[in-house]
Amino acid sequence: MRTDKGDRGHGPVTITEVAYRPALSAPIGMDVVDFAELRARGRRRGIDLSSPQRPAFHHLLHVHPGSRPLDHTVDFTRHVVPPGGWLWVRPGQVHQYAAGPEGPWQVADGVIVIWRPGFVPEDPPEATAPVRPTGAQARLVDLAREHLLAEYEDVGALPLEAHNKVLRALLSVLLLRLAHAAPTTAPAVEKGGPFDRFRAAVERDFARTHRVADYAAALGYSTRTLTRAALAATGSTAKAYLDARIVLEAKRLLVHTDLGAADVARRLGFGDPGDFGKFFRRHDGRTPLQFRAAARGTA
Numbered sequence: 001m002r003t004d005k006g007d008r009g010h011g012p013v014t015i016t017e018v019a020y021r022p023a024l025s026a027p028i029g030m031d032v033v034d035f036a037e038l039r040a041r042g043r044r045r046g047i048d049l050s051s052p053q054r055p056a057f058h059h060l061l062h063v064h065p066g067s068r069p070l071d072h073t074v075d076f077t078r079h080v081v082p083p084g085g086w087l088w089v090r091p092g093q094v095h096q097y098a099a100g101p102e103g104p105w106q107v108a109d110g111v112i113v114i115w116r117p118g119f120v121p122e123d124p125p126e127a128t129a130p131v132r133p134t135g136a137q138a139r140l141v142d143l144a145r146e147h148l149l150a151e152y153e154d155v156g157a158l159p160l161e162a163h164n165k166v167l168r169a170l171l172s173v174l175l176l177r178l179a180h181a182a183p184t185t186a187p188a189v190e191k192g193g194p195f196d197r198f199r200a201a202v203e204r205d206f207a208r209t210h211r212v213a214d215y216a217a218a219l220g221y222s223t224r225t226l227t228r229a230a231l232a233a234t235g236s237t238a239k240a241y242l243d244a245r246i247v248l249e250a251k252r253l254l255v256h257t258d259l260g261a262a263d264v265a266r267r268l269g270f271g272d273p274g275d276f277g278k279f280f281r282r283h284d285g286r287t288p289l290q291f292r293a294a295a296r297g298t299a
Contacts, residue, residue: 028160029119030167032152034111049097050105052256059089060113060175062145067109071098076251076295077128085132086141086178091117092203094252113148113171120172122191133181141181144174194221194229198238206245207269212238247283250276254292261288 033041042049063070063081070081074095081087089095097105133141148170151163158166189196201215209215215238216223223238230238246268253264265276280288 028164030113030115030152030164030171032111032113032149035105035108038112039106052094052096054092054094054252055089055114056091057114057116058091059095061087061089061110062112063108063110068104068107070108070110071104072096073098075248076255079130081130082132084138085130087130088175088178094256111149113174115171120168120175122172123175129182131178131182133178137177137181141174141177144170144177148174189233194219194225195233198226198229199241202242202245206242206249207267210242210246210269212242215242243279243283247280250280250288251284251291251295254288255295264288 038049041047061070061072061081063083063085065084067083069083069085070087072079072081072087072089072095074087074089075093079087132138148167151166151170155163157163189199197219198215198221201219205215212223212226216226219226226238230236230241234241236244250264250268253259253267254261259267261277262273265273268276270276270279277287280286280291284291286294
């Protein structure tokens with residue numbers, strides 16, 4: 001885990017890049033830690049958990065029934081996870097626990113399931129907001145959670161390979177249950193289809209090229225095919241999807257680091273900082289530095 005960050009006013013602001021480091025007793029690829037233990041780990045390692053973090057692995061946060069709600073910010077969206085609720089944070093997203101010695105993070109009670117990408121065979125549709133199952137769904141989600149945690153704790157009852165297979169299956173069941181507890185109107189994205197491949201390519205190369213035609217050529221599609229696929233999956237064109245990803249990364253860097261606008265421009269593949277300024281203003285209505293000041297409350 002990198003901890004080369006500083007607090008505003010006491011050094012450079014950076015996003016902490018968090019690598020996957022399970023406990024020594026954890027199965028390979030997955031770990032479970034309760035909130036109290038995570039707070040203790042943070043104190044032992046001198047890590048401010050309320051600072052911005054970009055983990056390279058999945059976080060599935062669950063607030064226990066009877067707990068206080070948990071405030072949690074993911075990519076500039078503030079969520080309140082209610083008692084009995086769940087929130088899924090994906091790898092690469094910048095998230096922050098609520099700050100303050102008596103803040104929600106310090107008093108909330110729950111567990112976090114973490115796993116490295118690829119641990120489960122296939123991710124179900126993502127929920128971008130907290131999920132609080134009700135009725136029969138709540139009972140089944142709770143059974144899935146209890147079974148997963150019981151198998152996780154039962155280290156040594158099975159050979160490690162079999163233990164991991166069981167945990168993969170049980171985690172998949174829990175994720176699918178949660179996906180169906182939060183019905184969405186978003187259409188399903190075909191695995192390996194044009195938009196799925198385009199989305200993966202954008203995530204990999206958005207700082208290298210900003211032209212949909214380059215992605216189309218690399219993937220073997222026409223730009224029209226990618227645009228149709230993006231419209232069907234997101235309601236936006238392929239160009240709008242690509243631009244939104246660039247804007248999101250720009251905002252992450254502007255708010256969570258002290259990089260100058262020109263440095264952010266270079267990080268995102270803009271040869272001319274002026275072009276980046278025009279691009280950002282076209283999408284946000286403000287200059288990069290005006291956005292930073294407003295987001296940090298220093299305007």
